Amino acid sequence: MLWVDKYRPKTLDKMIVHDDIAQHLKKLVTEQDCPHLLFYGPSGSGKKTLIMAVLRQMYGASAEKVKIENKTWKVDAGSRTLDLELTTLSSTNHVEINPSEAGFQDRYVVQEIIKEMAKNRPIDAKGKKGYKVLVLNEVDKLSREAQHSLRRTMEKYSASCRLILCCNSSSKVTEAVRSRCLNVRINAPTEEQIVKVLEFIGKKENLQLPPGFAARIAVQSNRSLRRAVLLFETCRVQQYPFTSIQAIPPMDWEQYVSEIASDIMQEQSPKRLFMVRGKLYELLINCIPPEIILKRLLSELLKKLDAELKHEVCHWAAYYEHRMRLGQKAIFHIEAFVAKFMSIYKAFLIATFG
């Protein structure tokens, strides 16, 4: 088992990071009926861990007995019946799904599947009607229509069902949904917090941590706790006992992006653009989301860039990121950004060095 999972805190009390939020949530769940919840925050900050802990707090250990199912849902969409296949993760009291996996048919998922689940109310041992919890991941990736139908579902079945929504950015969730939920912002852990977690794990694993080593991992991890723990484990496999100068292996795709960035800086020509395109394809094929590629590429480029140009380059990156979300073919937009960068950078070089 990976350390990430092994040392994931199971209960709200054991939280090392965000312990204040955990205590609040505990109070909320134990003392009164809990409202719909919306967790948002950057990836690797502990949203999922918190959600699982909340579920455990609600239902006890039974929440951890989950089974994975690949269910096919028949949805009656007006003139035809759609078959939607979706992976669900469920225990007796909660169901977790990732509706955006259904792609552009996500609104049916929200409308029909959630409705159906919400209707089947569990009855607990005392004959009292309890409520089910639905965990929806990546709500920010839902289409606008789906989010609208989500709003309706929330209102209609609020008696029998609680929704826990989870997303990276609350700005992509509609106002209507946000206002119906208790919004819980989960910050990215600070580097000190990450160091604390790493030291905790190190103690559990009986590892000798040289001074400053955990801090270096924390810096490299980009304030993502998940990544920090993964890096930590990688280092452990790579070399133990640790040395203070031990290199921390970077993510291969990030390395690849920085290669692309240096390619771009080296030469600005259509030929080079074509080469870059090939590399971008390779990243895309490996399921690296285009937004992340663009973001990473921008930060790599900014590292090497004259301050004068940074503003303009950022502007274009934002512009093409937006366009990418409107369009379908991500490669067109990333490539357009690269081309624009090349064009700007070349003009700059000519202006400065003649």
Place this chain on the structure above:
Amino acid sequence: MGKRNVIVLSSSEEDENGGGGDGSSNSGNGVRSRSTNRISSRLNPGPSVTTSKPKKRARRRISESNSHPDSWNVELGSFDALCEDFYDGFQEFRKVAGSGPKDKSELWVDKYRPQSLLELAVHKKKVEEVNMWLKERLIDSKDKLHKHALVITGQAGVGKSATIHVIASHLGASLCEWKTPTPTLWQEHMHNLSSGVHYMSKLDEFENFVERIRKYPLLPFNTIGKSMKPSMLLIDDLPLINGKQALGRLRKCLYTLVGSVQIPTIILITECARVDSSKNSARDWEDLLSSLVNAGACKMSFNPITTNSVKKTLSKICKEERCSVTVEQIDQIARVSGGDIRHAITSLQYFCLTPSQLLSFNTIHSNDKADEFRTSDDGFALSFGRDETLSLFHALGKFLHNKRETVNIAGFGQDLLLLKEKFARLPVKMDAPEKVLYQANVQASPVADFLHENVLDFLSDEAVDDAWTVASYLCDADNLATFHGSLWSRTTNNQEVDSISHLAAASVAVRGVLFGNSHPTQSRWHAIRSPKLWQAEQLLRRNKNEMVRQRNEAYRELISSNISVMATEYKPMLRWLGSRAVEAPLVYMEGLQDCQIDKDTFDDTKMDDVDDDIEDW
């Protein structure tokens, strides 16, 4: 004689002018009016000495028109008696009227059907090739040649059937044709059902026919009284196939036919879909063709007829018809025909017909209409000509090579809006991009994909700015094509909106490429690649599924994380942990090498899916 001519001409004139008003109410009906002609010529017993030869020719003609799928008189058997009558009269009429200068009662295509080898417009070598092949089989069939099938391919109207017919008559062989059954309409089908006739698919009928041909060799019908004539079999019109299963049946059927047939058999395949290589039908035909060749059939392909020989034929017809068509006009007709002689002749007839016809009509009217004719005469090129179709690659070539005039001659629009230096472009040397797109008959998104894949090769090495301009226009095109989904998906007629936004997207993509590429490279040969984007998308989908599967099966503990986290964080780590010895980025290369193999299998499976759907319907 002269008098008779007058009578006939007036009656034919009448029915072409839409029944001039001599009281015969249904003179618009072709059969009826022609039988009037017959009667009028039968009044004079003189020329009705009909020999059997023209009759036979007429028969053949009708069998030829049978081979055309939408001909109106297909069921020869049931109309036999009527037809005989009709053709008797028609033949006489033809003899009489044909002597006059203006016989408009017949299509020139039929009238000037080549009767001898010399008249054929097909290239002499090709004709000779076919001739030799047939001769070998027909005349010196003593030595048992086991290859008795010939496949002839070519565009429509390049004289495939004509060549076979002429050669057959030249060699004195009798030609048996597969007579395509009439397509059944739904109403007919209902009618037939009530009368107990069951529907039989045309493919079934064809299979039966082939079966019969194989089992029972052709009976020499004409042994009585005549010397035994060698016979040959012509399959002009293969049944329409739809879907993989039907293709398989047809292929199998033809395969056995080719393998076992004892008399020379000629199969004609019209390459109608060749230009549009993206359609599956073209692929199907190629498939069929190659399987025929594998079965041992000899393959010949007819090229489009050269402009010169079309011109020669046209001027010969003009001379015979005594119509005044200038050399330039003939030249133009020949050029726009695209090597389709049937079309060229029909165009010529139409062209010769209209002015004189209408002029005679106009004598009553004032001469201002005559002016109109002069003008329409000038612009005659517009009134006919095949709509050109372009292959996708041809169109892409036009866009990518971006040929422009060297000087701005026309200067159109210059006075209307003055463009800044950097926005001005020389006029392009082609039709409007939208027109080219229309001719190539492609969708917006493949066009954008192809342009995106290939355009960088055509930019000069220095022009990064151009690259950006092009890329930004392609982005716009992508966004336009996706536009409908978010905004108007609920509107009722989103089909229409879709198509408009797609048209706009294609137009933006193409014009963007044309505009952006302001410093094209020296034109040299470039291979046009098919978009790598397609492979990438396919691989992406596969990898994603794979990842979901892995997540569900192997790493149960990872279940809570989504795909992007998997891809960006767990996967690299696991990869690293799994294969520390190997340099990590190599894994990417692996993925790409799979591409090539995958692409083919992907295509096949995709086709399968599509076909299955059709079958289910």
